[in-house]
Amino acid sequence: MTVPTVPGSSCPRCLTSTVRIGLPQSWCPSCAWNADQETPIVIGWRWLDRRLHRVAGRLTEAQFAALAERSLKPGRTSAARMTTLAAAFVLLIGVLTVAALGLWLLVTDFFTAYTVLGAVLIGVAFVLRPRLGSLADLTGQGIVIDPGQAPALFALVQRVATTVGAPMPQVLVLGYDLNAFTTAVGMRRTRVLCIGLPLWAALEPQEKVALLGHELGHFVNGDVRRGPLTQVAETTLDRVAHLLDPEETSGEPGRDLTATIAAALGRFVSAVARGLQLLLVWTSLRDSQRAEYLADETAARAGGTDAAVSTTELFLMTASIDTVIRREARAGNAMPAWRDAARAARANSAASLPLLRRLTRHTEASLHSSHPPTGLRAEMLERRPRQAATVTLTESEAARVDAEVAVHERKVLRELAY
Numbered sequence: 001m002t003v004p005t006v007p008g009s010s011c012p013r014c015l016t017s018t019v020r021i022g023l024p025q026s027w028c029p030s031c032a033w034n035a036d037q038e039t040p041i042v043i044g045w046r047w048l049d050r051r052l053h054r055v056a057g058r059l060t061e062a063q064f065a066a067l068a069e070r071s072l073k074p075g076r077t078s079a080a081r082m083t084t085l086a087a088a089f090v091l092l093i094g095v096l097t098v099a100a101l102g103l104w105l106l107v108t109d110f111f112t113a114y115t116v117l118g119a120v121l122i123g124v125a126f127v128l129r130p131r132l133g134s135l136a137d138l139t140g141q142g143i144v145i146d147p148g149q150a151p152a153l154f155a156l157v158q159r160v161a162t163t164v165g166a167p168m169p170q171v172l173v174l175g176y177d178l179n180a181f182t183t184a185v186g187m188r189r190t191r192v193l194c195i196g197l198p199l200w201a202a203l204e205p206q207e208k209v210a211l212l213g214h215e216l217g218h219f220v221n222g223d224v225r226r227g228p229l230t231q232v233a234e235t236t237l238d239r240v241a242h243l244l245d246p247e248e249t250s251g252e253p254g255r256d257l258t259a260t261i262a263a264a265l266g267r268f269v270s271a272v273a274r275g276l277q278l279l280l281v282w283t284s285l286r287d288s289q290r291a292e293y294l295a296d297e298t299a300a301r302a303g304g305t306d307a308a309v310s311t312t313e314l315f316l317m318t319a320s321i322d323t324v325i326r327r328e329a330r331a332g333n334a335m336p337a338w339r340d341a342a343r344a345a346r347a348n349s350a351a352s353l354p355l356l357r358r359l360t361r362h363t364e365a366s367l368h369s370s371h372p373p374t375g376l377r378a379e380m381l382e383r384r385p386r387q388a389a390t391v392t393l394t395e396s397e398a399a400r401v402d403a404e405v406a407v408h409e410r411k412v413l414r415e416l417a418y
Helices: 046-068 079-108 113-127 135-141 151-164 197-202 205-217 228-244 257-303 305-314 318-330 335-363 374-383 395-417
Strands: 005-010 017-019 142-145 171-175 180-185 190-196
Touching: 046 257, 046 335, 046 374, 079 113, 079 228, 079 257, 113 228, 135 142, 135 171, 135 180, 135 190, 142 395, 151 171, 151 205, 151 257, 151 395, 171 197, 171 395, 180 205, 190 197, 190 205, 197 205, 197 318, 197 335, 197 395, 205 257, 205 305, 205 395, 228 257, 257 305, 257 374, 305 335, 305 374, 318 335, 318 395, 335 374, 335 395
Parallel strands: 171 190
Antiparallel strands: 005 017, 142 171, 180 190
């Protein structure tokens, strides 16, 4: 595949020939002129969103430069971590205080106005209570499988977990999408690994090891956003904002002054809560992006640097790979056809990878992103000391694993073809 340059078009800054790939407009591969025209919406005001996008770009590049020059270790006491945990603790204490006050008012002077106020406070505390997720929330995202159904797959996951020093996931889900993730749910923090079957089919054997190394690395990389306290903080502030945001009815005829003032106060407090939530999210996401680099490091340790880089680069081509896999699914073709189609799509995009990697430094830089730009992740792996694979997956072993998961391909196929 040749890179689609724009005939007769040169960059007004550096006179390099512009290209048209990854964006509807032409842009410069040398100085990135015109690459940031599509500004991510953060606040909703274009002038502010553009400034925040530039801030995100500077923070992302600065973090990359700092981490590339030193060893990567899970951070336990970073500023982002301490700020996030402190805010979470304060909010949790606040919710418990509201509940305790409501209970005290309810039982202290029963059948009075204080009883009503106490019931209201208990209701508010109930709405703001921590949510830690559940396995039921994941049922629509894939198929839960047990070790007896896929012993070779579970053995592979165990090998990788041992290598990277991660605990074994307690639940394994085969997902419907070109994606993979880990999470922990419930009071007992049940560890869940979800592997999208389309993604699994698109990967080469050693890339599958790297993918598992990355995902299992999230159990040991110290990502503050995966802790229950962080989830409590962010979801509590969101619910406070929703709870206190009144309907836009201040101008309705017959609305009295007290109701108007209460609505204005509610909007103000709601806006403050949303602002605090944004600040908390932005702070925690800095730590989360660092955790992604650490997860990439565990991917390289398990599958080798080359496999980790190529796995990361696959996510530069998800649109084309997803398109061809869905095409095969609609035709009723199974996993071998998905694999061949994905290989063809990757081969067709290979020449464009350097440009796509550069482009992500602008298009994927965001204060709201939990991941660093894909191009920076691949470059970080290449700049760090090369690692040989500590877990090797042979073609025959990969075939056994694929045969186990192929039992569920018909259901995934129906989801893809829908």
